[in-house]
Amino acid sequence: RFSQNFRGETLAPCCSLGLGVGGGLRLDVPDWGPEFKRHDRLPGASDQARVSVSMWCHRLVSIHESGWKAFDVTEAVNFWQQLSRPRQPLLLQVSVQREHLGPLASSAHELVHFAAQGPAGARQGEPQLELHTLDLRDYGAQDNCDPEAPVTQGTRCCRQEMYIDLQGMKWAENWVLEPPGFLAYECVGTCQQPPETLTFKWPFLGPRQCIASETTSLPMIVSVKEGGKPRAQVVSLPNMRVQKCSCASDGAPVPRKLEP
Amino acid sequence: MTEEQILGSLLQQLHLREVPVLGKGDVEELVISAHVRAQYVALLKRSHGAPSRGK
Numbered sequence: 001r002f003s004q005n006f007r008g009e010t011l012a013p014c015c016s017l018g019l020g021v022g023g024g025l026r027l028d029v030p031d032w033g034p035e036f037k038r039h040d041r042l043p044g045a046s047d048q049a050r051v052s053v054s055m056w057c058h059r060l061v062s063i064h065e066s067g068w069k070a071f072d073v074t075e076a077v078n079f080w081q082q083l084s085r086p087r088q089p090l091l092l093q094v095s096v097q098r099e100h101l102g103p104l105a106s107s108a109h110e111l112v113h114f115a116a117q118g119p120a121g122a123r124q125g126e127p128q129l130e131l132h133t134l135d136l137r138d139y140g141a142q143d144n145c146d147p148e149a150p151v152t153q154g155t156r157c158c159r160q161e162m163y164i165d166l167q168g169m170k171w172a173e174n175w176v177l178e179p180p181g182f183l184a185y186e187c188v189g190t191c192q193q194p195p196e197t198l199t200f201k202w203p204f205l206g207p208r209q210c211i212a213s214e215t216t217s218l219p220m221i222v223s224v225k226e227g228g229k230p231r232a233q234v235v236s237l238p239n240m241r242v243q244k245c246s247c248a249s250d251g252a253p254v255p256r257k258l259e260p
Numbered sequence: 261m262t263e264e265q266i267l268g269s270l271l272q273q274l275h276l277r278e279v280p281v282l283g284k285g286d287v288e289e290l291v292i293s294a295h296v297r298a299q300y301v302a303l304l305k306r307s308h309g310a311p312s313r314g315k
Contacts, residue, residue, distance in 0.1 A: 174282040219303035230286040234299045
């Protein structure tokens with residue numbers, strides 16, 4: 001929906017997403033015919049307009065071209081997925097600005113319109129949001145690894161027990177009082193990669209890797225010397241224990257399953 | 261998780277540059293007060309209940 005036409009109505013939930021791999025917003029620029037031809041071009045002035053999807057992406061659009069223009073809104077979709085209230089509709093605000101400011105800047109940007117800004121009720125050329133998703137049942141991680149099965153190259157991403165024995169560490173002697181050790185867990189195994197068609201369309205997506213997506217802290221009681229006398233002190237070490245493993249691309253938010 | 265990572269995190273939290281040297285005698289005369297124990301248990305309970313989002 002366009003900001004100026006925003007009526008505040010709620011969209012019906014469209015689908016249950018496992019993982020937003022990519023999102024594309026397609027906007028239709030209709031052919032305005034003679035109006036473009038009447039546009040007086042200043043020498044050196046730009047005949048392009050900058051179309052922005054507020055805060056997420058932008059691209060240049062020639063005022064002489066019509067047809068569908070695609071904008072990569074993957075980041076917006078991913079951000080929307082991470083929101084605590086995913087039922088809220090995803091709102092993308094589109095604006096058209098001058099390509100560059102200055103004495104030669106033309107008012108070309110004022111000529112760019114989108115089909116959805118046409119007569120009310122016209123269904124043709126309405127904005128389209130494409131969501132490319134993966135099913136987490138196949139592409140996500142499993143919970144804990146099977147302790148009976150050895151981890152091989154084919155093991156699907158899972159959380160494996162790993163005990164850290166603090167008592168066995170020389171530097172911890174007479175210093176770390178509690179705990180004697182702890183279950184840290186680690187993420188092992190591999191993740192299924194998205195189909196090649198998607199990696200071609202969104203090349204910035206790195207390979208999906210098995211990573212620790214949720215961690216907890218580890219409290220400890222240590223002995224510190226103050227004024228030559230030992231004193232027990234509590235300290236909390238962040239991100240020491242893995243709570244959950246997930247499959248995610250480098251730099252991308254960890255996918256989360258949404259309620260329908 | 262490596263031994264170095266745990267040690268590094270511990271030194272960072274305590275604002276120390278190196279591992280303090282404590283003898284066996286230091287530990288033997290040390291008494292962990294009820295207050296310190298209660299603080300430790302409270303943190304343990306909290307860490308089990310509230311996972312933090314990773315990167």
